[in-house]
Amino acid sequence: MDPRIREHAELIADHSTQVEAGENVVIAMPREAEELAVALHEVVGDRGANPVYLNNSERASRAFLRARGEDGDEPFETPDHQLALYEETDVVIIARGGANVSEQSDVVPETTAAYRRAMQPVLKERLSKRWCLTQFPTSGHAQLAGMSTEAYENFVWDAVSLDWDAQREHQAEMVDILDGADEVRVKSGAETDVTMSIAGNTTLNDYGEKNLPGGEVFTAPVRDSVEGEVHFDMPLYRQGREIEGVRVRFEDGRVDSYSAERNEEVLDGVFDTDEGARYLGELGIGMNRSIDQFTYNMLFDEKMGDTVHMAVGAAYEECVGEENEANESAEHVDMIVDMSEDSVIEVDGEVVQRDGTFVFEGDFE
Amino acid sequence: MDPRIREHAELIADHSTQVEAGENVVIAMPREAEELAVALHEVVGDRGANPVYLNNSERASRAFLRARGEDGDEPFETPDHQLALYEETDVVIIARGGANVSEQSDVVPETTAAYRRAMQPVLKERLSKRWCLTQFPTSGHAQLAGMSTEAYENFVWDAVSLDWDAQREHQAEMVDILDGADEVRVKSGAETDVTMSIAGNTTLNDYGEKNLPGGEVFTAPVRDSVEGEVHFDMPLYRQGREIEGVRVRFEDGRVDSYSAERNEEVLDGVFDTDEGARYLGELGIGMNRSIDQFTYNMLFDEKMGDTVHMAVGAAYEECVGEENEANESAEHVDMIVDMSEDSVIEVDGEVVQRDGTFVFEGDFE
Numbered sequence: 001m002d003p004r005i006r007e008h009a010e011l012i013a014d015h016s017t018q019v020e021a022g023e024n025v026v027i028a029m030p031r032e033a034e035e036l037a038v039a040l041h042e043v044v045g046d047r048g049a050n051p052v053y054l055n056n057s058e059r060a061s062r063a064f065l066r067a068r069g070e071d072g073d074e075p076f077e078t079p080d081h082q083l084a085l086y087e088e089t090d091v092v093i094i095a096r097g098g099a100n101v102s103e104q105s106d107v108v109p110e111t112t113a114a115y116r117r118a119m120q121p122v123l124k125e126r127l128s129k130r131w132c133l134t135q136f137p138t139s140g141h142a143q144l145a146g147m148s149t150e151a152y153e154n155f156v157w158d159a160v161s162l163d164w165d166a167q168r169e170h171q172a173e174m175v176d177i178l179d180g181a182d183e184v185r186v187k188s189g190a191e192t193d194v195t196m197s198i199a200g201n202t203t204l205n206d207y208g209e210k211n212l213p214g215g216e217v218f219t220a221p222v223r224d225s226v227e228g229e230v231h232f233d234m235p236l237y238r239q240g241r242e243i244e245g246v247r248v249r250f251e252d253g254r255v256d257s258y259s260a261e262r263n264e265e266v267l268d269g270v271f272d273t274d275e276g277a278r279y280l281g282e283l284g285i286g287m288n289r290s291i292d293q294f295t296y297n298m299l300f301d302e303k304m305g306d307t308v309h310m311a312v313g314a315a316y317e318e319c320v321g322e323e324n325e326a327n328e329s330a331e332h333v334d335m336i337v338d339m340s341e342d343s344v345i346e347v348d349g350e351v352v353q354r355d356g357t358f359v360f361e362g363d364f365e
Numbered sequence: 366m367d368p369r370i371r372e373h374a375e376l377i378a379d380h381s382t383q384v385e386a387g388e389n390v391v392i393a394m395p396r397e398a399e400e401l402a403v404a405l406h407e408v409v410g411d412r413g414a415n416p417v418y419l420n421n422s423e424r425a426s427r428a429f430l431r432a433r434g435e436d437g438d439e440p441f442e443t444p445d446h447q448l449a450l451y452e453e454t455d456v457v458i459i460a461r462g463g464a465n466v467s468e469q470s471d472v473v474p475e476t477t478a479a480y481r482r483a484m485q486p487v488l489k490e491r492l493s494k495r496w497c498l499t500q501f502p503t504s505g506h507a508q509l510a511g512m513s514t515e516a517y518e519n520f521v522w523d524a525v526s527l528d529w530d531a532q533r534e535h536q537a538e539m540v541d542i543l544d545g546a547d548e549v550r551v552k553s554g555a556e557t558d559v560t561m562s563i564a565g566n567t568t569l570n571d572y573g574e575k576n577l578p579g580g581e582v583f584t585a586p587v588r589d590s591v592e593g594e595v596h597f598d599m600p601l602y603r604q605g606r607e608i609e610g611v612r613v614r615f616e617d618g619r620v621d622s623y624s625a626e627r628n629e630e631v632l633d634g635v636f637d638t639d640e641g642a643r644y645l646g647e648l649g650i651g652m653n654r655s656i657d658q659f660t661y662n663m664l665f666d667e668k669m670g671d672t673v674h675m676a677v678g679a680a681y682e683e684c685v686g687e688e689n690e691a692n693e694s695a696e697h698v699d700m701i702v703d704m705s706e707d708s709v710i711e712v713d714g715e716v717v718q719r720d721g722t723f724v725f726e727g728d729f730e
Binding site: 039041042045046050051052054056057061063064065066067068069079081082083085087089 | 392448
């Protein structure tokens with residue numbers, strides 16, 4: 001086994017999720033990531049905790065969704081046994097790394113949306129635990145990134161093994177700016193100009209806990225406050241399909257109109273999942289300078305140092321202040337704006353990032 | 366996908382476990398059996414049920430057992446989250462088919478025994494559901510059987526797709542003999558002569574429900590009634606090791622002494638698991654004439670038409686009459702006696718099988 005896999009497992013168990021003796025852990029990953037799962041069983045066993053190992057198989061999931069999805073509008077039920085599993089769980093560790101990122105490309109978006117609605121109680125339960133989402137470097141994801149498998153392995157394991165203390169300190173400067181702020185405005189090129197309130201909400205510093213790699217600060221917009229237009233000019237993969245050139249117009253917080261240059265019907269499925277899928281649940285600012293290339297994988301792309309991402313759908317409850325309402329949804333879809341050129345982030349009228357450089361970085365002018 | 370995999374999945378869902386709409390299903394199998402899992406997700410989805418997919422990885426399990434087993438005598442806890450999962454489950458489908466049957470050969474037997482003790486509540490819960498144990502034909506199991514992978518695939522899928530109605534009728538003749546009987550005596554060669562009472566207990570007809578392939582009738586001995594000696598002259602694989610030439614002496618139902626020609630220390634671990642592991646929990650009579658070769662796999666070997674098997678450890682509760690006590694244990698280890706030569710089964714003093722031929726078969730004399 002590559003020694004970096006064991007190091008990855010130790011980071012997940014100790015840094016990201018702080019697994020302790022007597023705790024119940026769920027390890028959920030596709031078969032291609034089995035070596036990471038093996039290493040995690042070793043570490044989890046060593047720490048005195050109890051694992052259950054789920055096979056997150058996109059092939060199996062596709063087969064189920066297609067077979068069950070033919071049954072009509074609401075063909076899915078909340079699986080009580082899975083819910084019961086998570087209710088008794090302390091820590092959830094999930095790795096991506098399937099063989100084929102297009103595996104669910106022939107599941108119709110309405111089916112996926114119906115499934116997500118049925119799974120929402122399970123998702124909510126899972127998100128209420130300590131959890132970590134990470135990546136195992138497989139050929140399929142290397143191919144998606146346009147990289148050789150070995151180069152992609154280096155990319156992933158380098159990104160995972162960052163100096164997270166230093167990263168936390170770097171990001172704390174941005175958390176200080178956002179904490180207590182009222183209004184954030186994001187402008188980029190001719191097509192993105194959006195403002196939102198974050199008053200009363202909390203900005204979190206992601207230094208490799210819930211996401212590994214981490215490298216962003218994120219908060220929740222006040223639900224009805226989002227106004228303006230966004231051109232998400234970086235593509236995203238969703239349900240096995242690449243969605244390109246998404247444009248969204250927000251009015252009173254709600255998605256008023258939208259379009260995509262490619263695979264718009266996947267977006268239809270997302271926005272039609274439930275009412276909450278039409279509101280922003282997250283504003284995130286990428287701050288990880290060590291991720292230096294776009295790999296079509298949101299876990300990495302959204303952390304890049306000159307990007308901003310916004311997610312439609314569920315807000316993270318930890319971000320939402322007592323006086324604000326958390327946006328609830330079965331969806332959570334991140335989309336990215338490239339901030340490297342002709343772009344600014346303003347906080348309460350002050351420019352805090354220009355063309356991808358933060359106000360507290362050396363080369364800001 | 367080989368069409369026989371889909372047929373196998375349909376047999377499991379419809380014949381073996383009768384999956385119905387709205388039911389919660391657990392599908393547990395190693396990564397090598399993923400095609401069967403995919404087919405099962407399709408069938409389970411089509412029947413309107415809800416799957417959870419566990420990865421039964423021997424590698425992960427070994428890593429966990431070795432890491433946690435170093436912690437002393439009782440290093441394991443019952444995993445409450447796994448127990449909660451099974452409590453809300455209606456149907457459990459398990460397939461064997463790992464890449465390497467020796468994967469757990471470097472886990473010490475005491476560790477395995479301690480783990481089984483901690484898992485007993487989970488096992489008991491699982492056995493209280495509708496369940497099916499089956500086989501996916503992998504290279505590892507083909508190698509164990511001394512067969513090419515393709516020949517082994519044919520062997521497994523032929524065995525699975527038997528005419529189970531005809532098999533049930535054939536076996537019903539033996540159930541009739543055993544139901545209501547008092548004493549069973551099994552004699553073979555110079556070293557096996559054992560008697561036991563089955564009075565008040567129920568004999569079940571296994572025609573491919575809990576085991577696929579099925580092909581045996583089985584019951585529970587009255588716990589304290591087993592007397593005599595047994596030479597289990599067919600080898601078995603347990604914890605990744607081949608155990609050969611097991612000899613056991615029973616007194617008042619309890620294992621009084623035992624030996625094995627090979628890997629006796631694995632047997633030590635089994636018998637030291639708990640007190641119930643020293644008593645017989647099952648008497649089974651193989652009746653499946655279509656399984657015509659020994660493959661070192663208990664799921665098939667114990668069904669062969671001229672074998673008898675006895676399991677130390679837990680009795681199946683459905684076999685135990687109201688006035689008898691079910692033997693409880695965290696273990697259940699089947700061992701086989703070859704009945705093809707110089708052997709008889711007597712029921713209440715009547716010979717019902719001689720040299721592997723049943724009294725109701727044409728060539729019995």
